[in-house]
Amino acid sequence: MTSPIKLAIVGVGKIVYDQHVPAIAANAGHFTLVATASRNNTIENIPSFPTIEAMLEARPDIEAVSLCMPPQYRYAAAHKALAAGKHVFMEKPPGATLSEVADLEAFAAKQGVSLFASWHSRYAPGVQPAKAYLAANATTAMHVIWKEDVRHWHPNQDWIWQAGGLGVFDPGINALSIVTEILPSAVFLTKAALEFPENRDAPIAADLHFQDAAGIKVHAEFDWRQTGPQSWDIIVTTANGEVRLANGGARLWINGAEQQLEKEAEYPSLYQRFADIIRAGKSDVDVAPLRHVADAFMLGRRKVVDAFHD
Template identity: 75%
Template structure:
């Protein structure tokens, strides 16, 4: 049997406690050996304030999962790769496309694994939907991704800062599913981004895409939703309607809900990362981030009421 990959986590926040730690604990391919975070620790493990301090103090680390806000991820990834460590990037993989391209080149030069993780692509409805759309050509798509920022990102100031993505932090999950299930590439035609007048990142966005054949994709992202949250993708096809609900956890074809496997997004991510490390390969896909960058480039800016937590 191969020895476990010695893994460290950098950036210990809510997503780490909710998703990463349980997934790692359940995967025998990994042994979690340390963490680095400015404010938090992982119980039972050596904890450090920076990745530099951690790598200097803990010998034998093979890989790191970088889970800090995207504005700070590039420098930590450079440090890890320079030290010979494989790197798992939480979504989004960076604050800019150029950062990720530089990391990809460095990982390749050092024969290390770089993994841009998109957890929503591992939702149980995604691969069945992809197979259905490969057999039945889509003719239109509607994406509705609306949630309450106060529920999901309470008091997280970084997300409202430049580079924090704002409503695109959840919206990029929708785009990761869209770019996985569609059989053709799409590109942005026009967009409107709504910025609170006291924030540097948008609270809502409306995006209009099409593919080379003119098939339309309309997406609406909003962080002001209260009550029931909406994470839906509805596709019209040559064979009727297909719908993904609850962020890809449920699937309907012709209005009939389909049986699916149990949700296991983060366990699937770590299985994928372990396989890449064992095989000496990288998986770097920036398509969802490219669409977000296009929205900031092409989108009309609209100022709306100030937002306060």
């Protein structure tokens, strides 16, 4: 039996309490949480430090680090952890730019440690069955509807509205991570419109059009202003009927028949994957979803809309 990997978390916030801590507990055979570094928050009964530098100096026995701070601040922390010889798990999105993620991937290889760009929505229970169906049934079109209430999911989180915080692409990149996982062929952006509140540096809505080399079209609608029921749906038309993923991939219908799926375990599956690549001496750094977001900012037509206030 291999001993559990000694893991630390940097950046303790809501996602850590809601997802990472339970997922690490569910992977007790693979990981043991030994420390945290965060400016404001701690985890009960776990040693805490104000900075990653202080943590790494005090706890040289740490073997892996999960980075859960906003993407604008992730590169520096990741570089410090890799330089110290630690394996690194990066919450989505893996960074603020494609260039910094590429640099981290090269540095991890040089250091001989594993780097993991995690995409939790790819581990939703309906994603792999949908992928298998689309591999056997030609896609003719796809419509993505990802609309939610930012006031409910991200209250008073100013970083998400700052440049590099991604705005509506913070949830929208989850949809793109599923799209890039389930489609048999790669798509590229052809047109985009981004809506920016007049008092914010990140978009509150986006309308995106993609296609692949064969001309198959994908239309994605992201909006952070939806109240009431939330929409996290992907509808795929195929030569042999319709595939519908709902609730972010938690439910799946094929030709109108709902499929029996495994229990939801997105974050436990992420930590299982992280353990697997560490044991195998590999990295997993797929930036396809982030590349689509970068393309949207590059190609998108900008529209200024009413100011947004929490």
